[in-house]
Amino acid sequence: MKIRSLEDLEEIAHRGIQKIKGEKIRIAVGLGTCGIATGADYVYTYFENAIKDLTERVFLTKVGCFGYCSEEPLVKVTIPGKPLTILSKVNPEETEEILRAVLSGEIPDKKALCKIEEWNHITEYMVYGKGLANIPSYSDLPFFRGQLKLVLRNAGLINPEDLEEYIAIGGYKSLHKALNMKPEEVIEEVKRAGLRGRGGAGFPTGLKWEITAKNESDEKYVICNADEGDPGAYMNRNELESDPHAVIEGMIIGGYAIGAKEGIIYIRAEYPLAIKRIETAIKQAREYGLLGENIFGSNFSFDIKIVKGAGAFVCGEETAMIASIEGKTGRPRPRPPFPAEKGLWGKPTSINNVETWCNIPIILAMGGERFSKVGKENNAGTKVFSLVGEVKRIGLVEVPLGTKLKTIVHDIGGGSPSGLKVKAVQIGGPSGGCIPEEGFDTPIDYESLRDLGTIMGSGGMVVMSEKTSMVETALFFIGFTSEESCGKCTPCREGLKQMLHILHKILSRRGSEEDLKLLEELSMTIQTTSLCGLGKTAPNPVLTTLRYFREEYEGLINDGKD
Amino acid sequence: MNNTKRAKELEEIILKHSSPAGRILSILEEIQEREGYLSKESLKYISKRLNIPLADLYSLVTFYSFFNLERGGKHTITVCMGTACYVKGAPKIIEELERRLGIKEGETTSDGIFTIKSARCFGACSMAPVVRINERIYGYVFPESLPSLLKLYGWKEK
Numbered sequence: 165m166k167i168r169s170l171e172d173l174e175e176i177a178h179r180g181i182q183k184i185k186g187e188k189i190r191i192a193v194g195l196g197t198c199g200i201a202t203g204a205d206y207v208y209t210y211f212e213n214a215i216k217d218l219t220e221r222v223f224l225t226k227v228g229c230f231g232y233c234s235e236e237p238l239v240k241v242t243i244p245g246k247p248l249t250i251l252s253k254v255n256p257e258e259t260e261e262i263l264r265a266v267l268s269g270e271i272p273d274k275k276a277l278c279k280i281e282e283w284n285h286i287t288e289y290m291v292y293g294k295g296l297a298n299i300p301s302y303s304d305l306p307f308f309r310g311q312l313k314l315v316l317r318n319a320g321l322i323n324p325e326d327l328e329e330y331i332a333i334g335g336y337k338s339l340h341k342a343l344n345m346k347p348e349e350v351i352e353e354v355k356r357a358g359l360r361g362r363g364g365a366g367f368p369t370g371l372k373w374e375i376t377a378k379n380e381s382d383e384k385y386v387i388c389n390a391d392e393g394d395p396g397a398y399m400n401r402n403e404l405e406s407d408p409h410a411v412i413e414g415m416i417i418g419g420y421a422i423g424a425k426e427g428i429i430y431i432r433a434e435y436p437l438a439i440k441r442i443e444t445a446i447k448q449a450r451e452y453g454l455l456g457e458n459i460f461g462s463n464f465s466f467d468i469k470i471v472k473g474a475g476a477f478v479c480g481e482e483t484a485m486i487a488s489i490e491g492k493t494g495r496p497r498p499r500p501p502f503p504a505e506k507g508l509w510g511k512p513t514s515i516n517n518v519e520t521w522c523n524i525p526i527i528l529a530m531g532g533e534r535f536s537k538v539g540k541e542n543n544a545g546t547k548v549f550s551l552v553g554e555v556k557r558i559g560l561v562e563v564p565l566g567t568k569l570k571t572i573v574h575d576i577g578g579g580s581p582s583g584l585k586v587k588a589v590q591i592g593g594p595s596g597g598c599i600p601e602e603g604f605d606t607p608i609d610y611e612s613l614r615d616l617g618t619i620m621g622s623g624g625m626v627v628m629s630e631k632t633s634m635v636e637t638a639l640f641f642i643g644f645t646s647e648e649s650c651g652k653c654t655p656c657r658e659g660l661k662q663m664l665h666i667l668h669k670i671l672s673r674r675g676s677e678e679d680l681k682l683l684e685e686l687s688m689t690i691q692t693t694s695l696c697g698l699g700k701t702a703p704n705p706v707l708t709t710l711r712y713f714r715e716e717y718e719g720l721i722n723d724g725k726d
Numbered sequence: 727m728n729n730t731k732r733a734k735e736l737e738e739i740i741l742k743h744s745s746p747a748g749r750i751l752s753i754l755e756e757i758q759e760r761e762g763y764l765s766k767e768s769l770k771y772i773s774k775r776l777n778i779p780l781a782d783l784y785s786l787v788t789f790y791s792f793f794n795l796e797r798g799g800k801h802t803i804t805v806c807m808g809t810a811c812y813v814k815g816a817p818k819i820i821e822e823l824e825r826r827l828g829i830k831e832g833e834t835t836s837d838g839i840f841t842i843k844s845a846r847c848f849g850a851c852s853m854a855p856v857v858r859i860n861e862r863i864y865g866y867v868f869p870e871s872l873p874s875l876l877k878l879y880g881w882k883e884k
């Protein structure tokens with residue numbers, strides 16, 4: 165059926181609700197990439213076989229990732245009238261026992277991680293039920309306390325391959341609202357929200373849209389940057405795998421606001437499941453008339469195409485990405501002109517990160533004013549971080565901007581798992597830097613991180629313990645950027661190679677104090693003379709480790725002297 | 727593959743990817759998906775057919791790490807070298823794989839069974855270190871656990 169009105173949307177929402185909390189017991193297996201890597205697909209198959217004759221009573225389904233990766237595989241069980249319960253570390257062998265308990269109206273306590281009695285999807289409020297006194301509440305768990313799930317509000321709770329479930333939790337209502345506003349009003353709302361780009365640089369999204377909208381042209385484009393190149397970052401993968409319709413809804417709203425008829429999602433080839441899910445979601449959205457001609461019966465038409473990347477980090481940079489989509493080698497070009505003036509095929513283009521797009525339906529639902537109150541002045545909203553490395557509780561963590569680093573590493577993450585001291589956190593991938601424990605009091609916002617010599621980046625947060633060598637870490641990143649340099653600018657291409665050489669020299673205990681000076685000098689040159697962000701930020705891992713862990717470099721140099 | 731069969735397949739792929747955005751990348755990706763690599767013959771065909779100089783096409787495919795110009799082994803083992811995996815010992819996994827299989831990263835065993843590769847990041851950082859064999863990702867892989875993993879793919883300890 166084609167959705168044309170709010171009534172049509174409500175009719176479908178009603179069908180979706182029956183799946184999420186209907187009369188049947190719902191068993192939902194978390195099947196993101198992380199879940200599958202720990203065997204969640206086997207858990208699903210075991211359940212599938214076990215419920216063959218029970219489909220009248222049990223509804224088995226797939227959901228995305230709930231973010232608590234170190235507890236995977238996660239299974240969410242909803243017995244009608246009772247809270248939704250999350251079971252953790254479920255083995256295929258345990259499925260039968262779980263099923264038996266659930267059929268008799270019970271939850272196997274020892275598998276239960278926590279329960280959810282009610283949930284704010286922002287676009288909808290879901291009440292499951294009360295009870296199960298001996299299972300802790302979601303908000304009692306240290307990993308979840310302190311988190312605020314806006315972007316991840318649906319991840320792990322709805323089936324990402326079922327449009328009806330997305331609509332059941334209020335999906336596409338924001339689009340309907342936007343289409344009943346003037347494009348300028350939509351832009352105004354995003355500006356009022358104070359949303360800044362989540363791809364790293366933090367450029368105000370509303371302003372970018374406004375510039376793109378004001379540039380006259382017969383054709384315009386929106387692009388979703390899903391290249392997620394920073395190693396150690398996987399929030400975009402999860403957003404696409406767990407809640408693809410939120411990205412699509414955001415892009416349609418953006419297309420309407422700036423006057424584009426075509427959207428492109430550029431996604432890296434390393435994410436096959438995310439590609440599959442977003443393909444499915446686009447297909448469904450077309451079937452229901454949410455993509456294509458005359459959306460919601462309006463004059464507005466819009467469609468989305470997927471382009472797969474082919475393994476080049478630099479293609480995450482916006483002008484390189486555009487070149488890559490046009491069929492050229494993905495090398496950046498000087499800006500201006502910015503893509504908002506001359507983007508894809510020379511037409512005005514707004515290019516935004518996956519998570520930026522995810523925030524759009526939320527802003528329309530909450531209103532810009534209310535959204536701007538979340539987080540910190542000038543840093544509105546939340547940010548999803550992937551908390552990984554030497555930390556006890558691993559996973560995707562969403563917090564209001566301005567949250568302190570120590571809250572994430574120690575309160576949410578639980579510090580180091582091995583009893584070793586936490587030494588540093590690497591933020592911002594190859595363009596970022598290592599922040600020492602003394603800096604953990606810093607609030608996470610674009611400006612404070614910059615002052616520490618790093619950047620927000622896309623949200624990778626790798627915790628390092630005292631056994632991690634900071635010089636080796638610097639070497640790792642310079643090795644990365646030097647290989648991924650597109651070769652266009654000499655300082656980046658040759659300078660990084662020289663830095664790599666010096667780092668090798670220091671690590672093999674043949675370095676001198678002169679080399680440290682040379683590293684700093686080279687860093688300056690590369691930063692100031694490279695064309696794109698890759699070169700401009702590539703020295704950060706060296707500069708921050710020299711700034712905060714200089715004694716490690718000196719130790720290696722002195723070792724060589726004996 | 728004979729030439730008429732190849733031409734037929736390539737025409738099919740070209741036809742399927744007709745809209746301009748991302749066209750060439752999509753065509754090359756699909757050829758590689760079907761053939762396992764990009765053969766010289768296929769590249770020559772595409773070059774003529776789409777009127778792109780072969781040199782330009784070559785510059786394109788060598789720019790992107792995803793494309794292979796040589797046929798790989800039956801099973802491709804890809805070790806993730808992302809930050810989290812690196813911190814948790816990924817370089818040791820590559821070393822151990824190289825030792826066990828007697829080849830270097832990027833090479834294929836002489837019997838054509840295994841190829842070793844490394845990747846930037848699979849985004850499965852939560853279960854670092856991570857290894858992908860063909861399409862399946864394995865989490866928490868350590869040098870000691872490699873033999874049992876390889877055995878799943880028919881490897882025999884000598």
Ligand SMILES: Cc1cc2nc3c(=O)[nH]c(=O)nc-3n(C[C@H](O)[C@H](O)[C@H](O)COP(=O)(O)O)c2cc1C
Nearest residue numbers: 361362363389392393480481482516517520697698
């Ligand atoms: C080397 C390099 C790599 C980048 N990689 C990404 C990426 O993987 N994802 C992303 O969203 N932005 C990336 N960016 C930033 C983009 O150029 C661009 O600023 C961003 O997509 C804009 O979206 P936003 O305003 O929503 O943040 C990269 C920039 C540079 C210089």
